[in-house]
Amino acid sequence: MAYKDYYKTLGVAETATADEIKRAYRKLAKKYHPDANPGDKGAAEKFKEINEAHEILSDPKKRKQYDDMKRFAGAGFRGFQGGAAGPQGFDIGDIFGRFAGGAGAAFTTDIGGFGDIFSTIFDRGGRFRRERYGPQKGPDLHAEVEVPFETAAKGGTAVIGVTKNETCDRCSGSGAEPGSTVSKCPRCGGTGMISQSQGGFAVSRPCPRCYGRGEVVAQPCAKCGGTGQVQRTRRLSVKIPAGTEDGGKIRLRGQGEPGIAGGPPGDLIITVRVRGHRFFKRKGLDVYCDVKINLSQAVLGARIKLRTLNGRHAILKIPPGTQPGTTFKLKGMGIERDGRRGDQYVTVNVAVPTDLTPEEKKLFERFQESRKK
Numbered sequence: 001m002a003y004k005d006y007y008k009t010l011g012v013a014e015t016a017t018a019d020e021i022k023r024a025y026r027k028l029a030k031k032y033h034p035d036a037n038p039g040d041k042g043a044a045e046k047f048k049e050i051n052e053a054h055e056i057l058s059d060p061k062k063r064k065q066y067d068d069m070k071r072f073a074g075a076g077f078r079g080f081q082g083g084a085a086g087p088q089g090f091d092i093g094d095i096f097g098r099f100a101g102g103a104g105a106a107f108t109t110d111i112g113g114f115g116d117i118f119s120t121i122f123d124r125g126g127r128f129r130r131e132r133y134g135p136q137k138g139p140d141l142h143a144e145v146e147v148p149f150e151t152a153a154k155g156g157t158a159v160i161g162v163t164k165n166e167t168c169d170r171c172s173g174s175g176a177e178p179g180s181t182v183s184k185c186p187r188c189g190g191t192g193m194i195s196q197s198q199g200g201f202a203v204s205r206p207c208p209r210c211y212g213r214g215e216v217v218a219q220p221c222a223k224c225g226g227t228g229q230v231q232r233t234r235r236l237s238v239k240i241p242a243g244t245e246d247g248g249k250i251r252l253r254g255q256g257e258p259g260i261a262g263g264p265p266g267d268l269i270i271t272v273r274v275r276g277h278r279f280f281k282r283k284g285l286d287v288y289c290d291v292k293i294n295l296s297q298a299v300l301g302a303r304i305k306l307r308t309l310n311g312r313h314a315i316l317k318i319p320p321g322t323q324p325g326t327t328f329k330l331k332g333m334g335i336e337r338d339g340r341r342g343d344q345y346v347t348v349n350v351a352v353p354t355d356l357t358p359e360e361k362k363l364f365e366r367f368q369e370s371r372k373k
Contacts, residue, residue, distance in 0.1 A: 006052070006053035011028070012057075034163045138265045141255070146273040153287075158237075160235070163233040185207060187210065236255065238270060250269070254266075287335060291316075301322070314333060328345070
């Protein structure tokens with residue numbers, strides 16, 4: 001069994017930087033997003049693969065684990081030392097099949113290095129473990145949602161379309177046409193597993209006849225083709241917490257792919273993308289903005305109305321003689337999150353008039369003369 005090549009999925013080199021991976025992911029996610037390809041199952045499947053690859057390669061720890069496993073699998077157990085020589089030509093991909101084919105499931109938790117990996121494969125006598133495939137949690141899904149600046153700052157809701165597999169309502173997930181019989185799998189005897197010998201080792205695998213269920217149906221369900229699952233696109237309302245930053249993650253429990261053999265469903269992990277704002281910029285919980293004042297306001301001082309994030313206007317006092325580029329702080333007028341609130345920073349720029357009337361020009365000339373004395 002070969003590894004999924006996440007680098008090829010995103011079209012980047014194995015030496016790609018985090019920024020290169022991010023740019024490649026955004027480009028492909030936009031191209032294959034289900035909203036841009038309604039009804040296209042191929043695009044939906046590609047979108048899932050892209051998200052899976054990004055989930056692994058964008059996390060330094062998961063990426064290192066993936067790279068280590070990939071290199072180890074390519075070694076094919078060459079040079080393995082441990083009392084008895086390993087089987088010649090043994091494909092380590094067979095051992096790690098469950099790591100390679102489960103929507104990246106092996107990389108979504110901390111597997112703790114090769115010592116932990118071997119402990120899941122070998123027993124203390126050096127023999128391969130026999131693992132029964134019982135109920136398992138379904139794979140997580142990944143999606144993105146774009147929200148306005150104010151929604152991310154103050155909190156709100158967003159609607160997102162998610163295409164995923166769901167339990168077939170015709171057969172209730174059994175894969176059998178209603179009324180048809182279900183019997184013990186003749187290939188595995190109902191265990192869901194078969195054992196094969198490779199180089200003196202006994203390797204257990206899910207039964208290819210019943211896919212690890214231990215049962216076969218006389219007539220597959222007409223709606224799902226016997227898989228027990230159908231693909232649907234649903235629109236979900238997502239709560240955006242106040243203070244959410246660009247790239248922030250929201251996990252919706254139980255909204256991922258359905259579980260295996262009666263296991264619980266996975267989760268939906270949503271990455272939030274925040275649109276830019278024409279007036280405000282953000283850094284942490286603080287917000288920044290620029291305002292223009294005229295020359296007389298800068299020279300003589302003034303009180304100006306200023307827009308704030310909460311929708312109300314604040315009064316900013318401009319002291320006489322304020323210089324261009326001066327920044328003022330409005331304490332507590334920034335973004336609130338977890339009981340903490342940032343500030344609003346206002347930088348003033350002085351607008352120099354370019355269309356003076358003759359009278360105004362004379363006044364400036366008189367002012368200039370008075371400054372020379």
